[in-house]
Amino acid sequence: MRVIVIGAGKAGYELALRLSEENHDVVVIDKNTESLQEIANLDVMTVEGNGASPEILELAQVSNAQVVVAVTEIDEVNMIACMTAKQYGVPTCIARLRNPDYTSANPRGLSMQRLGIDLIIEPEQLAALEIARLIKTPLASDVDYFADGRVTMIGLQVDADAKIVGRSLAQCRLKNSLIVAVERNEEFIIPKGDYVVQAHDRLFVVGRTGKFQQIRALVGKPAHQIRAIAVVGAGRIGLNTVRLLSPRRNNISITLFEKDPVQADRAARLFPHILVIQGDASRMDVLCEEGSRQFDALVAVSGEDHVNLLTTMIAKELGIREVIAQISREDYAPLATKAGADAVVIPRLLTVSSVLRIVRESEIISISLLKGGAETLEFNAPAGCPLIGVPLKEADFPSKALLGAIIHRNEVIIPRGDSVIRKGDRVIVFALPEAIDELTWLFRQK
Amino acid sequence: MNIRTIAHVLGILLLFLSVTMLLPALIALLYQEPGAPPFYTAALLSALLGLILRHYGESAFFSHREAFAVVTFSWLSVAVLGGLPFYLGGSLPTIIDSTFEAMSGITTMGGTVYSAVEGIPHAYLFWRSFLNWIGGMGFIVLAIAVLPKLHVSSRLFQAEVPGPVNDRIQPRIKQTASVLWVIYAVMTLLLILLLRVGGMSAFDAINHALSAMGTGGFSTRNLSLESFQSPYVETVITIFMFLAGINFSLYFAYLRGRSWRTFRQSTEFKTYLGIIAAATLLITFNIWGSFAQSWWQALRLSGFQTVAIMTTTGFSTANYDLWPAFSRAILFILIFIGGCAGSTSGGMKVVRIVLCCKYIYRELIRQIHPRAVRYVTLDGRVVDEKVIHSVLGFMLIYVVVFIIGTLMLTVFNLDLVSAASSAAAALSNVGPGFGSVGPHGNYSFLPGAAKALLSLMMLIGRLEIYSVLTLFLPQLWRQRTQPRADL
Numbered sequence: 001m002r003v004i005v006i007g008a009g010k011a012g013y014e015l016a017l018r019l020s021e022e023n024h025d026v027v028v029i030d031k032n033t034e035s036l037q038e039i040a041n042l043d044v045m046t047v048e049g050n051g052a053s054p055e056i057l058e059l060a061q062v063s064n065a066q067v068v069v070a071v072t073e074i075d076e077v078n079m080i081a082c083m084t085a086k087q088y089g090v091p092t093c094i095a096r097l098r099n100p101d102y103t104s105a106n107p108r109g110l111s112m113q114r115l116g117i118d119l120i121i122e123p124e125q126l127a128a129l130e131i132a133r134l135i136k137t138p139l140a141s142d143v144d145y146f147a148d149g150r151v152t153m154i155g156l157q158v159d160a161d162a163k164i165v166g167r168s169l170a171q172c173r174l175k176n177s178l179i180v181a182v183e184r185n186e187e188f189i190i191p192k193g194d195y196v197v198q199a200h201d202r203l204f205v206v207g208r209t210g211k212f213q214q215i216r217a218l219v220g221k222p223a224h225q226i227r228a229i230a231v232v233g234a235g236r237i238g239l240n241t242v243r244l245l246s247p248r249r250n251n252i253s254i255t256l257f258e259k260d261p262v263q264a265d266r267a268a269r270l271f272p273h274i275l276v277i278q279g280d281a282s283r284m285d286v287l288c289e290e291g292s293r294q295f296d297a298l299v300a301v302s303g304e305d306h307v308n309l310l311t312t313m314i315a316k317e318l319g320i321r322e323v324i325a326q327i328s329r330e331d332y333a334p335l336a337t338k339a340g341a342d343a344v345v346i347p348r349l350l351t352v353s354s355v356l357r358i359v360r361e362s363e364i365i366s367i368s369l370l371k372g373g374a375e376t377l378e379f380n381a382p383a384g385c386p387l388i389g390v391p392l393k394e395a396d397f398p399s400k401a402l403l404g405a406i407i408h409r410n411e412v413i414i415p416r417g418d419s420v421i422r423k424g425d426r427v428i429v430f431a432l433p434e435a436i437d438e439l440t441w442l443f444r445q446k
Numbered sequence: 447m448n449i450r451t452i453a454h455v456l457g458i459l460l461l462f463l464s465v466t467m468l469l470p471a472l473i474a475l476l477y478q479e480p481g482a483p484p485f486y487t488a489a490l491l492s493a494l495l496g497l498i499l500r501h502y503g504e505s506a507f508f509s510h511r512e513a514f515a516v517v518t519f520s521w522l523s524v525a526v527l528g529g530l531p532f533y534l535g536g537s538l539p540t541i542i543d544s545t546f547e548a549m550s551g552i553t554t555m556g557g558t559v560y561s562a563v564e565g566i567p568h569a570y571l572f573w574r575s576f577l578n579w580i581g582g583m584g585f586i587v588l589a590i591a592v593l594p595k596l597h598v599s600s601r602l603f604q605a606e607v608p609g610p611v612n613d614r615i616q617p618r619i620k621q622t623a624s625v626l627w628v629i630y631a632v633m634t635l636l637l638i639l640l641l642r643v644g645g646m647s648a649f650d651a652i653n654h655a656l657s658a659m660g661t662g663g664f665s666t667r668n669l670s671l672e673s674f675q676s677p678y679v680e681t682v683i684t685i686f687m688f689l690a691g692i693n694f695s696l697y698f699a700y701l702r703g704r705s706w707r708t709f710r711q712s713t714e715f716k717t718y719l720g721i722i723a724a725a726t727l728l729i730t731f732n733i734w735g736s737f738a739q740s741w742w743q744a745l746r747l748s749g750f751q752t753v754a755i756m757t758t759t760g761f762s763t764a765n766y767d768l769w770p771a772f773s774r775a776i777l778f779i780l781i782f783i784g785g786c787a788g789s790t791s792g793g794m795k796v797v798r799i800v801l802c803c804k805y806i807y808r809e810l811i812r813q814i815h816p817r818a819v820r821y822v823t824l825d826g827r828v829v830d831e832k833v834i835h836s837v838l839g840f841m842l843i844y845v846v847v848f849i850i851g852t853l854m855l856t857v858f859n860l861d862l863v864s865a866a867s868s869a870a871a872a873l874s875n876v877g878p879g880f881g882s883v884g885p886h887g888n889y890s891f892l893p894g895a896a897k898a899l900l901s902l903m904m905l906i907g908r909l910e911i912y913s914v915l916t917l918f919l920p921q922l923w924r925q926r927t928q929p930r931a932d933l
Contacts, residue, residue: 275818289817
């Protein structure tokens with residue numbers, strides 16, 4: 001499939017990387033020669049110029065492209081690029097839009113279709129959604145919902161003195177959930193029953209939503225109610241997060257820290273009922289003054305990685321139980337974990353996963369990207385899928401992937417060896433990068 | 447300050463006043479009383495003065511400064527010229543008395559210098575109630591609604607209509623004024639009918655309806671509504687006083703949307719309701735057993751009095767001056783609060799009290815969180831700091847004017863309760879106060895200077911202070927280079 005990526009920024013690079021690895025023909029367009037040079041190391045074609053200009057698009061052979069993704073820094077350019085591409089008959093045009101005037105704040109999303117934009121990606125809104133999910137699932141490093149919210153996948157790091165340490169998975173006898181993967185020393189493993197859990201392992205668990213008490217008790221991370229939250233940074237992610245948490249309705253108290261007086265003022269006007277503090281939260285006295293002890297969670301979304309890292313360290317130093325940090329550069333993510341962040345949100349990964357869902361030609365319902373290339377996928381089992389009707393222990397399932405849940409007629413089944421996938425079931429699969437090709441082939445509509 | 451522009455607009459308003467004065471003359475003819483000629487004289491004088499001013503004046507640049515002057519002077523002229531018939535007809539001894547009476551009428555205060563109103567000619571009684579009614583929604587707002595075109599309308603409207611922020615309910619000021627007056631007139635008609643059904647004479651019904659809707663408080667009886675001894679009349683009047691104390695733009699919103707949403711969402715309305723309910727209950731328990739035998743009678747007395755004072759109408763159904771100190775203290779506080787902004791009532795207005803309380807809360811939060819950025823909100827919307835400051839300034843000046851007024855009244859050997867309550871009653875346009883100016887008393891015994899002072903305080907209170915007080919600033923009167931019309 002030919003995919004044209006307009007904009008060779010961070011998201012453009014990540015997209016080009018993932019798509020080329022999945023054997024798509026990728027053309028990257030950017031005005032900036034330097035960013036193109038960096039991207040040229042990948043197996044992609046590059047075109048220098050304005051991605052919204054028909055001339056440049058023709059150079060990239062836009063008429064043969066199935067997907068155009070516009071991820072330049074400027075919303076308006078992304079929109080015009082999509083409109084232009086649509087006139088060349090490109091079936092799917094995706095634009096990244098940041099300005100809320102064009103997106104979520106505007107309920108008449110229909111007009112976007114008329115502009116030729118099939119999918120809008122709002123990285124800040126996606127990040128805020130993820131943060132809101134993480135807040136609702138305390139102490140998890142990753143959370144994602146599948147099957148309309150009935151199935152949840154969470155990542156939990158094992159405490160040093162947790163009960164589970166030294167036990168094998170078979171001994172845990174989990175009900176309602178299944179450990180689908182373990183991350184140890186930044187490497188993902190698909191565990192077998194004899195796998196022995198060590199301290200600081202990160203377990204990825206798929207299970208019925210709201211039924212994680214057993215595993216939480218085992219890893220030493222019981223769910224606690226989050227009542228008071230500090231949000232650091234009143235940028236778009238920060239403001240979207242506050243809006244999504246709707247503090248008044250949910251009876252949550254939010255304190256929003258913002259260094260810049262103008263931004264702080266704007267936030268105070270937007271959310272007059274939360275406490276907006278104009279001050280630098282990466283300074284210890286500012287956090288202390290506001291009574292850091294009372295916060296159940298802190299969300300560092302200042303937009304600058306180093307500030308977020310520093311804020312995370314200070315927050316942990318001050319004893320805040322849960323810290324969620326936003327990081328722009330994926331390679332800093334392990335640093336954030338080392339600094340004590342319980343969860344790391346990478347807006348760019350969210351952008352990429354939205355595009356991948358469209359580009360892959362199979363019955364993917366949703367997709368959740370993890371750091372290091374692992375993914376959790378939700379498929380519809382189409383007729384003719386070779387896994388249908390065969391007990392799992394006898395099925396030829398990829399070894400680098402694990403089935404986490406089956407949804408059969410609205411019923412969630414935590415699979416065992418004798419479980420069977422039937423036609424029309426939805427399945428939730430955890431997969432390492434090596435298994436993704438095989439999985440998409442297995443679940444391809446025949 | 448452009449004096450010739452002021453003269454021009456003032457001239458038009460005086461001509462308008464002279465026409466309205468023909469209405470009581472008509473009443474005099476109807477009852478075949480000799481009361482008509484004084485009204486003719488006053489109307490003629492007003493018309494003459496209006497024509498002279500128009501001749502001298504010119505229609506030119508008009509700013510908020512000119513608006514202050516026009517509003518204040520036109521209200522002053524209404525008081526002086528409108529009071530003239532009382533003096534010319536020999537019903538009141540001095541011009542100060544007659545001006546006090548007319549000022550008390552137009553500012554909807556409703557305190558009187560007549561020691562007995564029963565027996566004075568129908569035309570006078572009607573004119574007093576009619577002044578209440580005109581003053582309630584605003585003399586100038588009426589002129590804007592009725593007159594073909596006043597090019598300076600919007601500035602005048604802002605200066606006359608009470609409240610910290612005036613919300614326009616229609617794009618054009620003339621439409622806004624007309625809508626307000628139509629709602630007002632329809633409600634008044636309804637009240638007249640209901641009172642008539644309750645057995646009041648047509649004349650009494652009209653008079654009480656006019657003064658109740660204007661939240662004025664002039665009555666045709668010495669004992670005010672106490673003399674009717676009718677639970678039905680009291681209930682009806684209570685309800686309509688309450689309605690008149692609500693922001694009229696809420697009615698408009700209801701008529702447009704046919705939904706009570708605006709009422710439910712209005713913090714001011716809910717607070718107004720809450721204060722009335724709380725005060726009524728407290729007074730009910732306070733007077734139950736001592737001044738009222740049954741709980742029903744206590745509720746009836748306290749409900750009526752609370753609404754009458756809170757909406758700054760000033761009717762009475764009992765001599766509340768005899769009530770326990772706690773009840774009187776509550777009524778005294780209600781005098782200051784007054785009704786809603788954009789209603790016909792006086793006082794500081796509930797919305798200002800609400801904003802002030804929210805401001806205090808915000809300042810307390812700031813003490814705990816020195817770095818907090820926080821705005822005061824009203825009905826979910828952020829209130830500009832400028833508005834907050836003007837509200838606080840208003841309340842401060844209000845209190846200062848009250849204190850100075852009280853002090854000056856004690857000079858005339860008035861006891862402290864009477865002095866303080868008459869100052870408050872004048873400033874908030876309530877009418878009766880406590881002590882010698884209580885519900886069974888009146889203002890006739892005061893010396894002329896005290897009456898003049900109270901008249902000025904009524905005007906200051908009705909025009910919400912700034913319009914009147916800025917006229918005392920020399921800067922306002924300085925001639926200013928005018929922008930040329932052809933630029």
